[in-house]
Each structure stands twice: as structure tokens, then as C-alpha cells.
Amino acid sequence: MRLVLVGPPGAGKGTQAQYVAVHLSVPQISTGDIFRANVGQGTPLGLEAKKYMNAGDLVPDEITINMVRNRLAEDDAAKGFLLDGFPRTVPQALELDNILADLGTRLDVVLELVVDDDEVVRRLSGRRTCRGCKRIWHVDFDPPTVNGICDACGGELFQRDDDNAATIQNRLSVYAASTAPLVAFYAERGMLVGIDATGPVDDITERAIDALRRFG
Ligand code: AMP
Numbered sequence: 001m002r003l004v005l006v007g008p009p010g011a012g013k014g015t016q017a018q019y020v021a022v023h024l025s026v027p028q029i030s031t032g033d034i035f036r037a038n039v040g041q042g043t044p045l046g047l048e049a050k051k052y053m054n055a056g057d058l059v060p061d062e063i064t065i066n067m068v069r070n071r072l073a074e075d076d077a078a079k080g081f082l083l084d085g086f087p088r089t090v091p092q093a094l095e096l097d098n099i100l101a102d103l104g105t106r107l108d109v110v111l112e113l114v115v116d117d118d119e120v121v122r123r124l125s126g127r128r129t130c131r132g133c134k135r136i137w138h139v140d141f142d143p144p145t146v147n148g149i150c151d152a153c154g155g156e157l158f159q160r161d162d163d164n165a166a167t168i169q170n171r172l173s174v175y176a177a178s179t180a181p182l183v184a185f186y187a188e189r190g191m192l193v194g195i196d197a198t199g200p201v202d203d204i205t206e207r208a209i210d211a212l213r214r215f216g
Contacts, residue, residue, distance in 0.1 A: 001026060001212070002105065004083045004096075006183060007113030009171045010120035010127070011197050012204060015136050016113060017084040019205045020212070026080035029071055031064060033084075033134070036160075054161050056170035058088060058178065065095045072099055089178045090185050109215040110186040111208060113197035117172055124168050128157040142201070 021028035038046030052059045087093040126139040132155025144151045186192040195207040
């Protein structure tokens with residue numbers, strides 16, 4: 001299955017992507033994760049992307065689209081993939097069509113995680129990520145047993161640079177202006193399925209898998 005996950009920052013895309021990708025046996029391809037890995041390694045791409053990420057703005061298309069084109073051409077994506085965080089705009093969606101057409105394939109479905117703005121702010125401000133296994137935690141809603149340490153792998157937890165109040169507000173504005181039209185775009189194509197992304201993580205995963213069955 002070739003699947004895109006959309007939803008506002010903090011909707012739980014990263015969390016759900018991990019579980020749904022395992023269920024579907026496809027690689028999870030997160031543009032945010034790839035950018036953060038490049039920032040961490042100090043690559044030229046990372047240095048460029050960091051300026052935009054720290055402000056909560058989108059990284060320019062010429063950088064992002066090239067990166068996705070290269071990633072989708074890798075062997076593990078040949079039989080399917082779950083894209084998390086791309087496309088984020090209608091022009092990126094049109095580029096994705098081109099990339100997939102060049103690879104002789106097309107997208108099957110777009111899964112939207114629906115969450116309101118207040119919930120998103122609560123989630124993002126308490127979010128912590130494991131440096132080791134990338135498992136996502138929340139200081140109140142899903143705390144690890146030992147503060148700052150991942151239960152799953154013992155790795156150190158960190159707070160993303162862009163999870164601060166000012167950047168969160170800008171990311172929500174960017175979502176409303178640039179990504180919400182993308183949701184309408186896929187709805188018009190009959191490719192969109194939306195699920196309520198509030199409540200326990202396992203329940204949301206179950207809803208996601210149920211919703212995808214109809215496209216399977
Ligand atoms: P995420 O981890 O999906 O929340 O992405 C973190 C940041 O990476 C975003 O706020 C953007 O600065 C950048 N980013 C991720 N995906 C994209 C994309 N498809 N287009 C442009 N910028 C992106």
C-alpha cells in the first residue's frame with residue numbers, strides 16, 4: 001500500500017506512522033525525521049533546513065522534493081510506503097504524483113488524523129522523543145517510568161527545538177494556510193479517509209487500520 005498520513009503538527013502522525021507502517025509491512029518515510037537526522041549530523045542540507053524548521057516554516061520545495069524523490073527510489077519503498085509529513089502543500093502533492101508516475105506507480109490513500117488546535121498545543125508542549133529508538137512520549141499523557149529516559153530502549157529523551165510556544169503557533173498557522181487545502185484536494189479526488197485521532201494511542205491505531213481496510 002502507498003499511503004500518506006496528514007494532520008496538524010501534534011496530531012500523532014509520527015506515533016501512528018510507526019504502528020501503521022509495521023502493520024502494513026512498509027517503510028515509514030518521515031520528511032521531518034530525515035531533516036532532523038541531517039540537522040543532527042550537520043550536513044549542508046541539515047544546516048539549510050534548520051533555519052526554516054526552528055521558525056516553524058516549511059523547508060523550500062526544491063530541497064524537500066529532491067530528498068523525497070531520492071528516498072522513494074530506494075529499494076525498500078518499491079512495494080509500498082507510508083509518507084509522514086509529505087506532501088504538506090498542493091504543489092508538493094502534484095510533485096508526488098510526478099515522482100510516482102516516473103516510478104510507474106501511484107498513491108492509494110491519504111489518511112487524515114483529525115485533532116483540534118487546543119489538543120495539539122497540549123500535546124506538543126509536553127512531547128518528548130527518544131534519541132535512540134525515536135519513540136514519542138508525553139510528560140503528562142504518556143510519561144516514561146523514569147523522567148527523561150525511554151522505557152523502550154533506555155535512550156535519552158529530548159524536546160524538539162520547534163516544540164516551543166511561538167514556533168507551535170506558527171506551525172499551526174502554516175498548517176491552516178498551506179496544508180488544509182491539501183486535505184480538500186485529496187478529498188475531491190476521493191482518496192481521503194479521516195479518523196478521530198483523540199483518545200488512547202491503541203484505539204487510534206485500530207481506527208486507522210480499520211479505515212485503511214476499505215482501501216486495501
Ligand atoms: P514534522 O516532524 O513533520 O513536524 O516536521 C518538522 C519540520 O520539518 C516542519 O515544521 C518543516 O519545517 C519541516 N518539514 C517536514 N516536512 C516538510 C515538508 N513536506 N515540506 C516542507 N517542510 C517540511
